[in-house]
Amino acid sequence: MKSTGYVYRVDNLGRIVIPVELREEFQIHHREDIEIFVNQEGIVLQKYKPSCIFCSNEEHMRVYKGKLICDEYVVISAR
Known part of the structure; x- marks a missing residue:
């Protein structure tokens, strides 16, 4: 994982600040959803992209x- 050089303290409500430079770089806007992942190295924040629960396709x-599913699985589940 690449270090950003930013260090922030978690407030009493469990919140942290995402620096404006990072929000601009990753095009994260006010009130957009952020997805939280956990891996062996720690916590990963990622801009939420709705995708198919079966194949992770982000289109159609x-x-x-x-549940969100792509057109391919809509056809299969309708059988």
């Missing part, structure tokens, strides 16, 4: 029974 998405 539909909500099917409350």
